[in-house]
Amino acid sequence: MKLVRIGVLGCGNVGAEFVALAKSQQAAIETRAGVRLEVAAVAVNDPKKHRNVQLAAGVLTNDAMAVVGDPAIDLIVEVIGGIEPARELIATALRNGKPVVTGNKELLASFGSELFAAADAAGVDLLFEAAVAGGIPIVRALRESLLGEPIKRVLGIINGTTNFILTRMTEDGADYADALAEAQALGYAERDPTADVEGYDAGAKAAIIATIAFGKSVVADDVYHEGISAISAAEIAMAKRLGYVVKLLGIAEVTPAGAVGVRVHPTMVPFHHPLASVRDSYNAVFVEGAAVGSLMFYGRGAGGLPTASAVLGDVVDAAINLSRSTHGSLGTFERPTKLSIDDTSSEYLLSLDVADRPGVLHAVTGVFARHNVSIRIAEQEGLGPDARLVFITHVALESEVQATVRDLRDLDVVRSVGGLLRVIGE
Amino acid sequence: MKLVRIGVLGCGNVGAEFVALAKSQQAAIETRAGVRLEVAAVAVNDPKKHRNVQLAAGVLTNDAMAVVGDPAIDLIVEVIGGIEPARELIATALRNGKPVVTGNKELLASFGSELFAAADAAGVDLLFEAAVAGGIPIVRALRESLLGEPIKRVLGIINGTTNFILTRMTEDGADYADALAEAQALGYAERDPTADVEGYDAGAKAAIIATIAFGKSVVADDVYHEGISAISAAEIAMAKRLGYVVKLLGIAEVTPAGAVGVRVHPTMVPFHHPLASVRDSYNAVFVEGAAVGSLMFYGRGAGGLPTASAVLGDVVDAAINLSRSTHGSLGTFERPTKLSIDDTSSEYLLSLDVADRPGVLHAVTGVFARHNVSIRIAEQEGLGPDARLVFITHVALESEVQATVRDLRDLDVVRSVGGLLRVIGE
Numbered sequence: 128m129k130l131v132r133i134g135v136l137g138c139g140n141v142g143a144e145f146v147a148l149a150k151s152q153q154a155a156i157e158t159r160a161g162v163r164l165e166v167a168a169v170a171v172n173d174p175k176k177h178r179n180v181q182l183a184a185g186v187l188t189n190d191a192m193a194v195v196g197d198p199a200i201d202l203i204v205e206v207i208g209g210i211e212p213a214r215e216l217i218a219t220a221l222r223n224g225k226p227v228v229t230g231n232k233e234l235l236a237s238f239g240s241e242l243f244a245a246a247d248a249a250g251v252d253l254l255f256e257a258a259v260a261g262g263i264p265i266v267r268a269l270r271e272s273l274l275g276e277p278i279k280r281v282l283g284i285i286n287g288t289t290n291f292i293l294t295r296m297t298e299d300g301a302d303y304a305d306a307l308a309e310a311q312a313l314g315y316a317e318r319d320p321t322a323d324v325e326g327y328d329a330g331a332k333a334a335i336i337a338t339i340a341f342g343k344s345v346v347a348d349d350v351y352h353e354g355i356s357a358i359s360a361a362e363i364a365m366a367k368r369l370g371y372v373v374k375l376l377g378i379a380e381v382t383p384a385g386a387v388g389v390r391v392h393p394t395m396v397p398f399h400h401p402l403a404s405v406r407d408s409y410n411a412v413f414v415e416g417a418a419v420g421s422l423m424f425y426g427r428g429a430g431g432l433p434t435a436s437a438v439l440g441d442v443v444d445a446a447i448n449l450s451r452s453t454h455g456s457l458g459t460f461e462r463p464t465k466l467s468i469d470d471t472s473s474e475y476l477l478s479l480d481v482a483d484r485p486g487v488l489h490a491v492t493g494v495f496a497r498h499n500v501s502i503r504i505a506e507q508e509g510l511g512p513d514a515r516l517v518f519i520t521h522v523a524l525e526s527e528v529q530a531t532v533r534d535l536r537d538l539d540v541v542r543s544v545g546g547l548l549r550v551i552g553e
Numbered sequence: 554m555k556l557v558r559i560g561v562l563g564c565g566n567v568g569a570e571f572v573a574l575a576k577s578q579q580a581a582i583e584t585r586a587g588v589r590l591e592v593a594a595v596a597v598n599d600p601k602k603h604r605n606v607q608l609a610a611g612v613l614t615n616d617a618m619a620v621v622g623d624p625a626i627d628l629i630v631e632v633i634g635g636i637e638p639a640r641e642l643i644a645t646a647l648r649n650g651k652p653v654v655t656g657n658k659e660l661l662a663s664f665g666s667e668l669f670a671a672a673d674a675a676g677v678d679l680l681f682e683a684a685v686a687g688g689i690p691i692v693r694a695l696r697e698s699l700l701g702e703p704i705k706r707v708l709g710i711i712n713g714t715t716n717f718i719l720t721r722m723t724e725d726g727a728d729y730a731d732a733l734a735e736a737q738a739l740g741y742a743e744r745d746p747t748a749d750v751e752g753y754d755a756g757a758k759a760a761i762i763a764t765i766a767f768g769k770s771v772v773a774d775d776v777y778h779e780g781i782s783a784i785s786a787a788e789i790a791m792a793k794r795l796g797y798v799v800k801l802l803g804i805a806e807v808t809p810a811g812a813v814g815v816r817v818h819p820t821m822v823p824f825h826h827p828l829a830s831v832r833d834s835y836n837a838v839f840v841e842g843a844a845v846g847s848l849m850f851y852g853r854g855a856g857g858l859p860t861a862s863a864v865l866g867d868v869v870d871a872a873i874n875l876s877r878s879t880h881g882s883l884g885t886f887e888r889p890t891k892l893s894i895d896d897t898s899s900e901y902l903l904s905l906d907v908a909d910r911p912g913v914l915h916a917v918t919g920v921f922a923r924h925n926v927s928i929r930i931a932e933q934e935g936l937g938p939d940a941r942l943v944f945i946t947h948v949a950l951e952s953e954v955q956a957t958v959r960d961l962r963d964l965d966v967v968r969s970v971g972g973l974l975r976v977i978g979e
Contacts, residue, residue, distance in 0.1 A: 144844075148701075148844055151703075152701050152702075152703060155703070156700070156701050158768065159700055159884055160700055160701075161884065262842075262844075262845040263848060264694045264699070267693065267694070267697060267698050268690045271693060271697075271866065271869075272682065272693050272863075272866040272870075273690070273862075274586055274866065274870075275575075275581070275582050275586075275862070275865040275868070276578075276862050277577075342584065342585050399832070401830060401831075401851055403830075404827060404829075405827075416862065418570075418574050418688075418858045418861060418862035418865075419688040419852065419859045419862035419863070420688060420853045420858070420859050421851075421852060421853070422688065422689060422690075422850075422851065422852035422853075423849070423850075423851035423852065424849075424851075425827055425847075425848065425849035425850075425851065426847060426848035426849065427846045427847070427848075430846070432844045432845075433844065433845045436699075436701070436702050437698075439701040439702070439844075440697065440700065440701055443697075443700050443701045444698075444700075448879075451879045452879075453874075453878075453879040458584070458585055
């Protein structure tokens with residue numbers, strides 16, 4: 128029986144749950160996997176603060192660099208988060224021949240390629256299931272099960288905070304501010320919610336998804352972002368009336384020519400689409416493959432215990448590989464040609480407040496026609512002296528739709544152009 | 554670059570799609586996985602019937618046994634189906650040191666343990682993603698990602714034919730016979746639909762799921778079955794009125810003491826449960842883990858191309874392992890203590906037609922009370938001189954509910970007891 132001694136860097140929510148879970152599952156893992164896991168070191172800033180975590184004497188330390196350098200440690204779990212010192216600790220561990228399991232999306236979304244290459248050079252595993260969508264095993268599915276699949280697009284609800292807020296707005300008619308306050312009260316949202324609500328957290332995960340789905344090096348800086356803070360209860364109600372629910376999606380797609388585009392924005396999802404029924408703080412990743420068709424992976428995208436479960440799955444995998452003197456590899460990734468948001472296509476919803484007088488609809492639709500944007504659904508309702516026009520277009524090019532919006536704003540009969548929402552088909 | 558020469562046994566729908574997909578994805582797989590896949594032999598009963606499959610001269614053969622014995626073949630893909638000759642061919646291939654990829658649920662559900670042991674003894678891979686839920690990568694998730702997870706229960710919509718029929722009954726109010734006829738016309742159901750509608754196909758897949766989820770050897774014969782052929786449009790409408798959709802679920806569960814129960818039966822699923830939105834011929838597997846919480850895997854459970862995608866994923870995995878001189882292992886599985894259907898618990902729906910006269914409800918509820926079956930919801934509606942009573946119980950023991958039904962049938966005020974439907978909670 129191979130004994131694998133684990134050094135854990137960080138002992139917050141995920142780290143503490145991992146230590147407990149590895150212990151409670153130790154016997155089952157021995158039986159099923161033929162490896163014995165032992166948490167031999169846990170590095171934290173202040174060991175005095177972690178007296179409640181049940182650890183043998185001498186396991187807790189404040190010297191993370193000593194842990195990654197310790198020849199008695201076989202495998203490193205990094206759950207500190209952030210760029211430094213995680214980056215240097217992981218690089219050192221890999222250089223010392225230790226496989227690393229991490230849930231650090233921020234680090235991987237910026238320096239993934241560098242770390243994958245370091246793992247390959249050292250001939251050890253670098254596994255990161257917990258970095259994307261918490262407990263959902265989407266990373267392994269993309270790395271292994273779907274490595275031979277011609278994936279065309281991945282759509283993900285990969286931020287639980289914004290999905291909770293949008294669910295409250297959809298189901299209870301809540302305003303954004305009230306739904307955010309509820310999410311903060313429940314601990315789903317930070318006091319400064321920017322990283323979640325403006326789509327940066329989802330963007331980092333989408334960059335990692337694009338990298339492993341398409342085999343190209345995509346970083347967080349490549350991702351186009353629009354958040355949910357400008358979405359109104361009225362827009363959500365309008366979408367609902369038209370048969371859609373608004374979700375913040377991370378979208379990674381590749382064109383037939385190999386250009387890769389990654390973006391995060393609010394999206395109208397038809398009621399019957401599987402992503403539409405993903406509620407509250409749950410996450411889901413929807414994969415569109417040319418051969419396999421549609422796949423969806425659903426579960427808890429955050430939380431100490433689900434994330435610890437993902438970490439443990441990776442640790443078991445790396446431990447089995449250690450016992451067989453082998454390791455997985457992601458290969459080396461080149462930078463892709465970038466698909467600009469301007470060159471993407473989808474259906475769009477636009478709402479305009481206009482003067483209610485003869486010829487307005489004719490003038491407005493003329494702008495659409497001039498930019499080759501074809502209208503699929505048009506609705507008009509009266510608002511006193513004004514009228515509101517709502518359009519859903521057929522599939523159109525982003526740049527043409529943006530040009531349409533600019534020209535509509537220049538029409539003197541148009542009072543305002545409401546938020547532009549992209550629509551995914553059934 | 555490791556060249557891996559593949560022998561394919563069988564060239565029906567899945568086999569032909571696999572051969573085409575392996576060819577079209579060859580270059581991408583070389584780049585991503587560092588292995589070169591080549592279909593070097595395809596064994597069929599009658600080579601003349603397969604002239605339309607594009608293969609190099611000499612690849613098509615009618616001698617499957619020669620393929621599994623050929624030292625020039627590195628890896629076997631078995632897509633013949635059925636017990637023999639698949640069982641002997643796979644055993645021979647493994648003995649000859651060749652990894653095997655199969656989608657043969659019937660074989661694995663009866664002789665899985667024997668074949669897993671043979672693969673282990675030979676030190677080669679036996680992979681079978683395509684045997685459960687077609688293109689959905691649930692086997693790898695259970696084998697690898699969730700190997701350290703304390704899984705409590707797995708609920709699967711793992712038969713597309715019955716899910717299509719139930720969807721038509723739910724959404725269009727169709728009768729069972731009409732929905733079956735539509736499924737047959739669309740090619741979703743066989744002329745003899747028994748294996749699908751009576752739950753045998755789902756039962757074989759549930760046995761495989763239980764085996765890899767709990768690490769115990771469960772076979773098709775262990776599975777309790779109830780099919781959907783007795784379900785009426787009225788029952789489905791009643792379930793819908795109460796907030797449920799009826800699904801044929803394969804259920805695998807383990808008790809805290811380690812007893813394993815596997816059953817297939819129609820089940821009432823609350824509208825908000827993720828399984829409720831799995832429509833038409835789609836499949837989904839819902840995993841309940843003590844640490845990871847709820848996970849769901851959704852996709853195409855059948856069809857040549859999705860199934861071929863799952864086969865190709867396994868082939869890439871086995872080929873990478875060959876190139877590294879390693880292999881995966883399931884270990885050896887013991888038979889579990891069996892959890893009888895009588896000892897399972899759930900909520901139940903019962904409907905009774907009774908005489909509409911004083912004291913009936915009192916007599917009926919007395920039977921429930923005598924067997925410790927507590928009532929959560931009770932409804933009564935008039936039907937001329939009779940009345941219909943509908944009950945949903947709190948969680949109760951199957952044996953007590955069955956005893957309740959027997960005693961209810963003996964009451965002279967009870968005209969009939971309608972189908973018993975088990976209910977899963979939110």
